Amino acid sequence: xxxxxxxxxxxxxxxxxxxxxxxxxxxxxxxxxxxxxxxxxxxxxxxxxxxxxxxxxxxxxxxxxxxxxxxxxxxxxxxxxxxxxxxxxxxxxxxxxxxxxxxxxxxxxxxxxxxxxxxxxxxxxxxxxxxxxxxxxxxxxxxxxxxxxxxxxxxxxxxxxxxxxxxxxxxxxxxxxxxxxxxxxxxxxxxxxxxxxxxxxxxxxxxxxxxxxxxxxxxxxxxxxxxxxxxxxxxxxxxxxxxxxxxxxxxxxxxxxxxxxxxxxxxxxxxxxxxxxxxxxxxxxxxxxxxxxxxxxxxxxxxxxxxxxxxxxxxxxxxxxxxxxxxxxxxxxxxxxxxxxxxxxxxxxxxxxxxxxxxxxxxxxxxxxxxxxxxxxxxxxxxxxxxxxxxxxxxxxxxxxxxxxxxxxxxxxxxxxxxxxxxxxxxxxxxxxxxxxxxxxxxxxxxxxxxxxxxxxxxxxxxxxxxxxxxxxxxxxxxxxxxxxxxxxxxxxxxxxxxxxxxxxxxxxx
Amino acid sequence: xxxxxxxxxxxxxxxxxxxxxxxxxxxxxxxxxxxxxxxxxxxxxxxxxxxxxxxxxxxxxxxxxxxxxxxxxxxxxxxxxxxxxxxxxxxxxxxxxxxxxxxxxxxxxxxxxxxxxxxxxxxxxxxxxxxxxxxxxxxxxxxxxxxxxxxxxxxxxxxxxxxxxxxxxxxxxxxxxxxxxxxxxxxxxxxxxxxxxxxxxxxxxxxxxxxxxxxxxxxxxxxxxxxxxxxxxxxxxxxxxxxxxxxxxxxxxxxxxxxxxxxxxxxxxxxxxxxxxxxxxxxxxxxxxxxxxxxxxxxxxxxxxxxxxxxxxxxxxxxxxxxxxxxxxxxxxxxxxxxxxxxxxxx
Numbered sequence: 056x057x058x059x060x061x062x063x064x065x066x067x068x069x070x071x072x073x074x075x076x077x078x079x080x081x082x083x084x085x086x087x088x089x090x091x092x093x094x095x096x097x098x099x100x101x102x103x104x105x106x107x108x109x110x111x112x113x114x115x116x117x118x119x120x121x122x123x124x125x126x127x128x129x130x131x132x133x134x135x136x137x138x139x140x141x142x143x144x145x146x147x148x149x150x151x152x153x154x155x156x157x158x159x160x161x162x163x164x165x166x167x168x169x170x171x172x173x174x175x176x177x178x179x180x181x182x183x184x185x186x187x188x189x190x191x192x193x194x195x196x197x198x199x200x201x202x203x204x205x206x207x208x209x210x211x212x213x214x215x216x217x218x219x220x221x222x223x224x225x226x227x228x229x230x231x232x233x234x235x236x237x238x239x240x241x242x243x244x245x246x247x248x249x250x251x252x253x254x255x256x257x258x259x260x261x262x263x264x265x266x267x268x269x270x271x272x273x274x275x276x277x278x279x280x281x282x283x284x285x286x287x288x289x290x291x292x293x294x295x296x297x298x299x300x301x302x303x304x305x306x307x308x309x310x311x312x313x314x315x316x317x318x319x320x321x322x323x324x325x326x327x328x329x330x331x332x333x334x335x336x337x338x339x340x341x342x343x344x345x346x347x348x349x350x351x352x353x354x355x356x357x358x359x360x361x362x363x364x365x366x367x368x369x370x371x372x373x374x375x376x377x378x379x380x381x382x383x384x385x386x387x388x389x390x391x392x393x394x395x396x397x398x399x400x401x402x403x404x405x406x407x408x409x410x411x412x413x414x415x416x417x418x419x420x421x422x423x424x425x426x427x428x429x430x431x432x433x434x435x436x437x438x439x440x441x442x443x444x445x446x447x448x449x450x451x452x453x454x455x456x457x458x459x460x461x462x463x464x465x466x467x468x469x470x471x472x473x474x475x476x477x478x479x480x481x482x483x484x485x486x487x488x489x490x491x492x493x494x495x496x497x498x499x500x501x502x503x504x505x506x507x508x509x510x511x512x513x514x515x516x517x518x519x520x521x522x523x524x525x526x527x528x529x530x531x532x533x534x535x536x537x538x539x540x541x542x543x544x545x546x547x548x549x550x551x552x553x554x555x556x557x558x559x560x561x562x563x564x565x
Numbered sequence: 566x567x568x569x570x571x572x573x574x575x576x577x578x579x580x581x582x583x584x585x586x587x588x589x590x591x592x593x594x595x596x597x598x599x600x601x602x603x604x605x606x607x608x609x610x611x612x613x614x615x616x617x618x619x620x621x622x623x624x625x626x627x628x629x630x631x632x633x634x635x636x637x638x639x640x641x642x643x644x645x646x647x648x649x650x651x652x653x654x655x656x657x658x659x660x661x662x663x664x665x666x667x668x669x670x671x672x673x674x675x676x677x678x679x680x681x682x683x684x685x686x687x688x689x690x691x692x693x694x695x696x697x698x699x700x701x702x703x704x705x706x707x708x709x710x711x712x713x714x715x716x717x718x719x720x721x722x723x724x725x726x727x728x729x730x731x732x733x734x735x736x737x738x739x740x741x742x743x744x745x746x747x748x749x750x751x752x753x754x755x756x757x758x759x760x761x762x763x764x765x766x767x768x769x770x771x772x773x774x775x776x777x778x779x780x781x782x783x784x785x786x787x788x789x790x791x792x793x794x795x796x797x798x799x800x801x802x803x804x805x806x807x808x809x810x811x812x813x814x815x816x817x818x819x820x821x822x823x824x825x826x827x828x829x830x831x832x833x834x835x836x837x838x839x840x841x842x843x844x845x846x847x848x849x850x851x852x853x854x855x856x857x858x859x860x861x862x863x864x865x866x867x868x869x870x871x872x873x874x875x876x877x878x879x880x881x882x883x884x885x886x887x888x889x890x891x892x893x894x895x896x897x898x899x900x901x902x903x904x905x906x907x908x909x910x911x912x
Binding site: 075116362363364383384385387388394396401402403404405406407408412416417419420424427428429431 | 570779780781782783784787788791792794795796797798799800801802910
């Protein structure tokens with residue numbers, strides 16, 4: 056639907072600029088949000104979306120420019136002022152206390168220590184919950200809620216504080232497709248009631264589905280502002296990366312022999328995160344096996360087993376036909392397992408090490424040293440080779456890796472994992488947080504590895520990615536694994552039901 | 566007021582702030598002198614003169630720096646791997662005990678010195694082995710265990726000096742039997758009061774630097790210190806690296822005590838170390854854990870102590886001023902290091 060052009064402007068960002076050192080995170084960004092409107096803020100990672108919202112919400116101070124809410128200038132650097140003016144923000148990572156109830160979490164911070172309780176906070180929460188379709192029990196402990204429910208609590212928290220402007224930072228990253236649909240229904244109700252929403256995302260189909268208007272950021276600058284009904288995904292993607300770009304599509308292949316086999320693999324639960332429950336999975340040569348699922352359903356445990364960080368407490372792991380007993384990251388590397396970890400910053404790289412040191416982190420003993428002495432000349436040449444062949448944009452191999460963008464960091468990690476010619480590849484969230492260009496590159500490398508005959512396990516929370524790349528798809532839910540589904544045999548909605556765990560009950564009963 | 570990270574600190578920031586820290590330290594020194602009722606500038610001058618004013622003063626400073634280089638290196642090596650060895654004092658005494666055990670007649674001939682040095686290093690390493698195994702196996706905080714071992718060792722030394730090691734000719738003083746001449750470190754130049762311990766300390770610093778930058782172990786130590794999770798993921802044996810780091814660190818600290826006994830004192834007494842183990846932490850921190858930097862900061866710190874002694878005699882200001890200067894220098898330097906990485910913004 057098209058919004059009334061004449062509707063009141065509730066939020067205006069005026070030529071916001073912000074630099075971090077030499078990096079211009081925001082360069083004269085202007086934005087106007089009208090009453091009852093959903094504006095999507097679209098852009099690759101590092102485009103300046105989060106910086107802009109942090110300025111709006113008072114976490115950062117802009118170098119230049121100002122913010123106006125309902126016609127009143129907002130004092131910079133003051134989150135309380137933003138809250139008081141009616142701006143509510145739902146962060147990507149929730150800020151809830153797990154040991155308190157929903158109602159307590161919502162009230163937290165809204166009352167003075169010595170004042171009497173808000174007389175009818177429960178009534179207000181129940182009313183909001185009804186009006187906006189945010190079903191969640193006020194007395195439930197937050198720690199026991201699902202991720203989707205916690206997000207509802209966050210939104211309720213903002214609404215409870217009378218937010219008229221909602222900012223949602225990547226709200227669907229942790230949701231199943233069904234939960235995302237419910238969120239969109241809530242947002243539609245909110246805008247119908249006169250609220251305005253800024254929706255930060257880099258998922259194009261969501262932006263198309265929910266936003267009225269879309270503002271595209273690239274390198275800190277507004278490169279496009281379009282009505283969503285007057286554009287399509289391809290044009291938005293082109294705006295984001297500055298060129299027409301087609302995501303790689305993997306064509307099906309005849310699968311080869313099983314290179315890695317997990318039989319009845321079980322790992323212990325970790326608090327609320329389930330371990331693996333008698334999981335059986337075969338990774339075949341020349342095949343990309345996709346593992347779909349909502350985060351926190353055992354993906355991490357499975358990745359740890361394959362990467363060599365953990366041995367199953369029950370069940371067997373067979374690599375190249377031989378069951379493994381002595382299993383460690385080093386053993387995994389020796390058996391030809393290439394690993395792209397989920398967390399580039401904490402597992403994949405050492406921030407204060409330079410690119411050379413990060414490049415040889417796995418092979419420093421076997422390839423870049425003799426009798427305990429490092430061969431830095433060979434190491435530097437190796438780093439240069441990765442930089443050149445994987446298009447890592449950086450000043451040189453002496454650059455500290457934490458100064459690189461996520462995409463370039465990931466390319467180095469990819470190059471490191473691929474250097475030894477692994478025939479089993481664990482790719483855990485390989486493109487999370489990357490820009491469209493880097494995503495296409497990383498994915499095409501995974502396809503190329505498969506075409507060379509490697510067995511690839513792709514773990515992702517992004518169904519589009521799983522469905523686009525995988526030859527076989529499994530769904531993981533509560534540590535249980537679904538049967539393998541051949542490419543194209545399942546719709547996103549079908550997989551969503553598996554992700555939500557419903558199909559498993561059916562399968563268990565049968 | 567909030568802190569904001571600086572991605573690439575400028576050269577002016579990286580060099581200017583430490584210089585500012587030194588200036589601030591001197592300002593505090595003058596203030597302290599003023600409170601003590603002395604002429605601030607004269608006090609500073611006397612400290613400098615006492616530390617560097619004559620050949621004798623310089624040699625005294627270098628002698629004092631020797632144990633500080635060893636303990637500073639021990640701390641720098643361990644802290645680089647984020648192994649918080651606060652027990653250099655205990656390891657120092659372990660080395661000193663070995664110097665006495667092997668240097669008072671148990672061994673003879675030209676091999677006494679190398680053998681007792683080696684044994685001292687093993688003793689210091691063994692002393693740190695317990696805490697590091699408790700850390701890697703059971704997750705026991707090594708700060709507590711290494712710190713408490715300091716007091717245990719000091720009590721052990723007290724017992725040894727009153728009992729098995731007591732010097733029968735010591736006229737009741739709590740000191741050990743003196744070392745035999747073959748077990749003493751000779752002077753570097755005849756007639757000058759500077760022993761080979763100092764040269765050994767310099768060699769140790771260079772060796773540690775080479776280990777850190779050129780060997781796989783050094784690479785592992787730095788990786789484990791910077792990001793143990795990534796090191797583990799990459800296949801590094803994190804716990805084994807921590808154990809090796811501990812052995813190296815403990816061995817270096819033990820050499821401090823060994824060289825004090827074999828080079829300077831010739832016997833063990835319970836006042837052998839006026840806190841060299843703890844001062845080593847300051848030395849290492851001021852050097853930003855760089856092994857060659859440790860040599861410089863150890864000499865600087867030793868100079869302040871030696872200079873303050875001389876100043877105290879001349880100006881009647883208590884030598885405690887040296888301790889306060891050390892503390893101020895450390896605080897200013899820590900602040901300066903922080904401020905090279907972040908800036909303070911209002912808001």
